[in-house]
Amino acid sequence: MAIYSFSIFDRHCNCIYNREFSSTDNGTINKNNNTDSSKLLFGVVYSLKNILSKLAGDSSIESQSSISNFLKSFSTSQFRIHYYESLTNLKFIIITDNSIDNMQNILWELYSNFYVKHISFNYLSQVDFKSEDEKIYNPNFINETDAFIKSLPVFN
Template sequence: MTVYSLYIYDRHCNCVYYHDWHRTRRPKPANEGGGFLPGVARAVSPIPPASASNASTPYTSPRHTLSSSSGVLVAANDTQPQSAPPLLQTHAVTTPPPASYTSTGLPFDEESKLVYGVILSLRNMIKRLSGRDEQFVNYRTSAYKLHLYETVSGYRFVMLSDPNAESLRFVLRSIHTGPFLEYVVRNPLIEMDSRERGIDNEYFRASVDRLVRGLSIFN
């Protein structure tokens, strides 16, 4: 059993974060003008990685990290190059190279909309058939199991795992109460109601990666 991928949707139904692990068929890069927010994930960004102004980090937005290269505030008179913190170095080493993936043939912007459409349709169907007290938490197919965790503020955390996995709702809740609150909600440089960028905080991405890799289900 293992974990495949993680999606986070904001209150505007936009996918603001994506991360995958044991997924061997990664979606194609998002289409230009397809509603893809910058900073969601470098692997599915429509902008080629080589065009980034800073090759040491997947994202270059100074609004979401204290420094675009490391996430650490650097003194103005410090002329020494800043090395990446150990947390980021560990994340960089353990991430599989893009060459090991094949494409599903579906652009990421279309895939993320399909995933959101599925959870929204099933959520509405359950509420209409079973009443308002019932909640949609997961469903399973022969290929994967989808887990859903919704916050009061309207954010939806979606995780795809092996179909035989137990409920991972507690993992999604841990991501929300841990890295999400620490590096996103409490970060004054991130606009929580913004429709302009995804969550491009490197410390959040590295913390989520470490949390998921520490699970007993992760192989």
């Protein structure tokens, strides 16, 4: 079992935080935010969400907010992508191996206990990331999310 990466996308479709975990070193933080892999990851999630909304058939505002969290995870032959979207359209994504089933509670913890605490409630931290160059560099957020993810039993 392994966790490969953790990403956050904002409401402007920008990757504002990307943490990749590596078995050989400490991994990277915010190095691959503007790469094609981040854009493809967002595109896949966005497309699947749109497919779900089309299949649901009802386009009212109430149903759209409930549809946003219909997509919880999907898998390929190599990995599984776990997805959580907040009411403010922040998208939290964790990529793991296929043996890990459900990480919704972990994604909720990352949003409610770490993002809200260190980014939303921090007056010195940016809340609205308007350009592709603006990223999360808050050291408290980075250190605490790293410690939390690395303390999970599924992290190897």
